[in-house]
Amino acid sequence: MQNKGKYYITTAIAYTSGKPHIGNNYEIVLADSIARYKRKDGYNVFFQTGTDEHGQKIELKAAEAGVTPKEFVDNVAKIIKGLCDLLNISYDKFIRTTDKEHEKQVQKIFKRLYDQGDIYKSDYQGLYCTPCESFWTESQLKDGKCPDCGREVKPAKEEAYFFKMSKYANRLIDHINKHPEFIQPVSRKNEMMNNFLIPGLQDLCVSRTSFQWGIPVDFDNRHVVYVWLDALTNYITGIGYDADGNSTDQYKALWPADLHLIGKDIIRFHTIYWPIFLMALGEELPHQIFGHPWLLQNNDKMSKSKGNIMYADDLVTVFGVDAVRYFVLHEMPFENDGSITWDLMVERLNSDLANTLGNLVNRTLSMSNKYFGGIVENRGKVEAVDEELKAIAIGTYDRVEMKMQDLRVADALTEIFNLFKRCNKYIDETEPWILAKDEAKKDRLATVLYNLAESIMIGASVLEPFMPETAAKIAAQFNTTLRDFEATKVFGGYVSGTKVTDTPEILFARLDPKEVDSKVVELVQKQKDQETTDASTDQTAENNPQTEEINIEPKEEITYEEFAKMQFQVGEILSCEAVPKSKKLLCSQVKIGSQVKQIVSGIKAFYTPEEMVGKKVMVLVNLKPAKLAGVLSEGMLLCAEDADGKLALVTPEKPMPAGAEIC
């Protein structure tokens, strides 16, 4: 086989805060299919995946579980690796960010970037989301909560190191413009350019002092390296990068990566920060970053709180590994999110795997056994009808290759199944059971069955990267081996006279949706049981707001004069309506003494305009008017905010007239 050169492919590394669900595992199945495909296509493939194991969230989870962070991540990493193996993932390297070599290199990289002036020390102020390890500005919050995970944020300020992003921005813009294939799909490229690069990049915070579970900055021990500089660099440290210039031969051979496969949620980090880190290190940029869509359940993101999580191991238990691989690959379009439910799986598997493929293999084998004692022989009795089948068979690889060049894996699978469908049609056209009744047509019958066996083996050989186990099973039943891609472009590779198995195995049994449903009920129950045991340690703070205290960051002390500048009065809401074209704003007419002020507030999520009317509320009256969403606001309604970002208006404890001063 011709060697087409190296191909270095990576997935994002999985965060070890808990067991990943099928939506997370999707990516690695996709990557595995591409890796296996390229390998089979003659590339020298290196496929790296792994786990991202640092951060405050893990530190907290470990503390809750009463174990050390290392013990905690060891456990989760083992689960994740186990799922990879279960899904038949052919990774060449499974990197962990707690690997000594990785940690050492991250420290060196940090030091080097600091020494060359790309990293500098400053202060970080903002609202911090612990689980996401992200600072947010007030304006980035959604309903007062973390825009990523929807959980509470806390004010925080810390000394931190920053990376000078702006220094490299123009080079990156230039690179992106010159390499249209760099960010895929292209719609993502526009988002990055329009929202970040063109308006101007902000410097990125690259260290933390608020927790210890991270790689220490070796020249400033209070700091640990923040997630992105730690996690992203796995792509180079995993193959032997050395910041002092002593990188391994493997690194020199593999870098730059050919494909970083990631979820669409982390495109920004991979297409902006990561390339800039690499520029700063003087390394080449990866060829391509593909931000794949998500696999959703009923168009809903999977999450524990929604109770709709589907785990890969449960799916494999019910359907088998290749069925799961087939489903996630097939159901995931290129650009839009895919959808998975138990019912959809049953439908897809019955139709494509059991009916089209499994049944095809089964009927072909059983006819060979019935009519020729299992011997498949090409007796050369060709008819015109054979030509179309042959043309489709030997053209399958080329069509698949065209799709794979654009990473359209779902479409590639469809091409392969078109061949299997054509085989079924061919059986109908040639009617072997009728040929069998006429002794004079035995040679034709043998040829028909040979053509089928050959076409199936071509299909199975192209299918191998996507469904390795199934392809191998088919080959075994036809008593042959899978062939390389080049050999699928010629019709006739199957050795004439081969004896196929006389005990055909059902490749995919048809599934009864009802039986699957009852299995699912069992699995969900098991999940729930597990969660209740987890929950005893896990959910103390989040679920008991009434007993919770809230501490906010103390503000600077002010003088009485400063306080006295603020004018608070009781206001009565005369009328209230939603601000058109805004998601969160209500516009109220507020009576304060004899005047009426218009005040806009971000409380639509908690109050309807109707229930606002008539309320007596606390108003900051002398705030400089401002326009919100194009509507003038002449003050501020005061609210209390709980840890979840829920708001409650502050009202006088006894009846008070509109305009009464609050002092």
Add this chain to the structure above:
RNA sequence: GGCGAAGUAGCUCAGUUGGCUAGAGCAUACGGUUCAUACCCGUAGUGUCGAGGGUUCAAAUCCCCCCUUCGCUACCA
């Protein structure tokens, strides 16, 4: 609010530079067949191609405006 994408058969979507009766898969109905996992093959559909204008001999396809949904982003006193 800014930028972008999308609204086509019950569902998921194709429809290249405007051109013949608008397509595929799944689901549905009917017919055929029996080698096979009640499977496979064939046939049939239904669609004001989001609404309304315009350009053209001709528009799902180009232009204008509007509505809806989604993504990123900003604002949310």
